Amino acid sequence: MANETLRTIEGRSVLRMERRLRHSAEKVWRALTEPEQLGRWFPASVNLQPRIGSTVEYLMDGEPAGGGEVLEFDPPRVFAITWNGEVLRWELLPADGGCLLVMSHTFDDRFGAASFASGWTLCLDGMEMVLDGKSIDVEPDTGSLHDRFVELLGLNQGSAEQTPDGWSVRFERQLTRPAEVVWSHLPSEGTVIERSEPKVLDYELSGGGRVRWELTQGTGHGARLILTQSGLSSPDEALTTWRHRLDELAADLLSTPPAQRNDGPSEGGAADTR
Structure with missing residues (x-):
């Protein structure tokens, strides 16, 4: 590349x-x-x-x-x-x-x-x-x-927004495995507010703040992950921490065999980039 x-x-x-x-x-x-x-x-x-x-x-x-x-x-x-x-x-x-x-x-x-x-x-x-x-x-x-x-295109970076209830950080990331596979890799921490397998995991942290994982339809590779953490006094540490954690999640998913799909050209047909 x-x-x-x-x-x-x-x-x-x-x-x-x-x-x-x-x-x-x-x-x-x-x-x-x-x-x-x-x-x-x-x-x-x-x-x-x-x-x-x-x-x-x-x-x-x-x-x-x-x-x-x-x-x-x-x-x-x-x-x-x-x-x-x-x-x-x-x-x-x-x-x-x-x-x-x-x-x-x-x-x-x-x-x-x-x-x-x-x-x-x-x-x-x-x-x-x-x-x-x-x-x-x-x-x-x-x-x-x-x-x-x-990594190359900077798609693993999060964004931050200041709200009346403190800072909120948000990450959106396309993953390479379906939601059912990703769900088994999500953390079990905090007090669960909403749990809808394999779409939503929402919980409050013991130290304050709230984390929400959402798995939606993505492109041809797998599920789209949207992660937010709210109630922060500052976004900097959370942006760094979650970027590393999501990089680790993506690396762990690579060790899981992908579902069969056509991502590469073959005689008479080509990759589905969409």
Whole structure:
């Protein structure tokens, strides 16, 4: 992994990734825009016409998977399409021995960025194999690639807010295992106020303050965790402590075998980054 960034532009998250390729821009362009080639490494089969404003249709396992339109089509330099309101853009720049592919993905779910980044990494690996004339053979991500992107993109950082009842800290994190698995790793501490397995664990701490764990639907990797602690006199220690604890939780989850899923490209199909 290199040169991956996550920014907020006009209120939306923009993931940017670079890949240096040993092929001409013209060849890479065909892999990006010709539906037969695109469908070999992209997360879905794609039907489109090569012109700005044309409709894009997506299919996964033969079933409709949303739609979009062509926003930019400037061969062999820029190709941009929408998918269910998200924007995918590829730019090809000159580079010694080939070209530089710059990909950006614009979306609303900031905390899904690690799932998107790990999925696109495997998809781009698959695209390189297509360009090299090889059969696609990419190992699915069991969670380690995803969690490396959580760290790299700063998605393990919490936020703090001052309220009339003191400071509150909040963490939102995409995990790599389903809620049922995550639930068994949650701590048993304090006086329980609410317990709804495997969705909510809310308790008061003996020293004061309240902690709430919520497990909701996440991206393709697993459950989305939202953790809050309220009633704090200062947020600093809690932000540091919970970041370390959630990093440890994520590492523990990696030792749990993942449920079967398709996170990597295969011949005739690609990773589900969504």
